[in-house]
Amino acid sequence: xxxxxxxxxxxxRDIVRKxxxxxxxxxxxxxxxxxxxxxxSPESVAEVVGYSSEELSALxxxxxxxxxxxxxxxxASLRSGEVVLDLGSGGGFDVFIxxxxxxPTGRAIxxxxxxxxxxxxxxxxxxxxxxxxxxxxxxxxxxxxxxxxADASVDVVISNCVINLSPDKSQVWREIARALKPGGxxxxxxxxxxxxxxxxxxxxxxxxxxxxxxxxxxxxxxxMIKAAGLRRAKFEMKSDYIDSMxxxxxxxxxxxxxxxxxxxxxxxxxxxLSITATKP
Numbered sequence: 001x002x003x004x005x006x007x008x009x010x011x012x013r014d015i016v017r018k019x020x021x022x023x024x025x026x027x028x029x030x031x032x033x034x035x036x037x038x039x040x041s042p043e044s045v046a047e048v049v050g051y052s053s054e055e056l057s058a059l060x061x062x063x064x065x066x067x068x069x070x071x072x073x074x075x076a077s078l079r080s081g082e083v084v085l086d087l088g089s090g091g092g093f094d095v096f097i098x099x100x101x102x103x104p105t106g107r108a109i110x111x112x113x114x115x116x117x118x119x120x121x122x123x124x125x126x127x128x129x130x131x132x133x134x135x136x137x138x139x140x141x142x143x144x145x146x147x148x149x150a151d152a153s154v155d156v157v158i159s160n161c162v163i164n165l166s167p168d169k170s171q172v173w174r175e176i177a178r179a180l181k182p183g184g185x186x187x188x189x190x191x192x193x194x195x196x197x198x199x200x201x202x203x204x205x206x207x208x209x210x211x212x213x214x215x216x217x218x219x220x221x222x223x224m225i226k227a228a229g230l231r232r233a234k235f236e237m238k239s240d241y242i243d244s245m246x247x248x249x250x251x252x253x254x255x256x257x258x259x260x261x262x263x264x265x266x267x268x269x270x271x272x273l274s275i276t277a278t279k280p
Contacts, residue, residue, distance in 0.1 A: 058096075061124075079101075081105040084098040086108065088160070107137075110140070159189070173230070183280075185278045192218045222235065232276075234276045238271060
């Protein structure tokens, strides 16, 4: 079955898993695994999308890998005692921030399909426990299309710039609905298309790892969420994030821009999208 980017689903997963394993071993995105120079620092990326200096300073070293395109923990309005599930948790960045918000009576669970990321996150969790005294985090190896959690066991699902990497986004949204308790909510930051990408970008591995080649139109995302049975969905588009990456001359986005028609830029095609929805 095709992923929508000219690749089979398993091929897409293998590409993403291998490239993110490289990122985990390097300790950060540094724009792309093969680039020789870096764009903005992980701290700069996080600050642009709304993380506070207090949140960032409390993180274990290496948890912030510069892979954010939004701030799902902020839009989730997390409360003490809640169980939070982070899809594509990487080094644990949003899990650790969520863990402090839900406190000792809550729990923050991260799921990632890359063993190197899970190993990194678990080491970071030891540092987090020493630093905060909290033992409320857990990291599980698994695919976001087949979440390793029980039905109706989670209060909040969050995800930060990950669902676009999935070759089966409809299945991801169905899994989100399955995992949520009745009345539970989802808060996702991701990338979406304002208009279809040229084929030259869609077939670029660099663009895939940057969450761009796998992006779908905003209206398609809305339909998938509705079909999954989630309701009261709200969408906020933030194209200024893409424009800021272009202004920083990030090598990944320069690669993407080089494959676009003359006179256009990534922000003309792609937006950062904040999504909230509720399970009835």
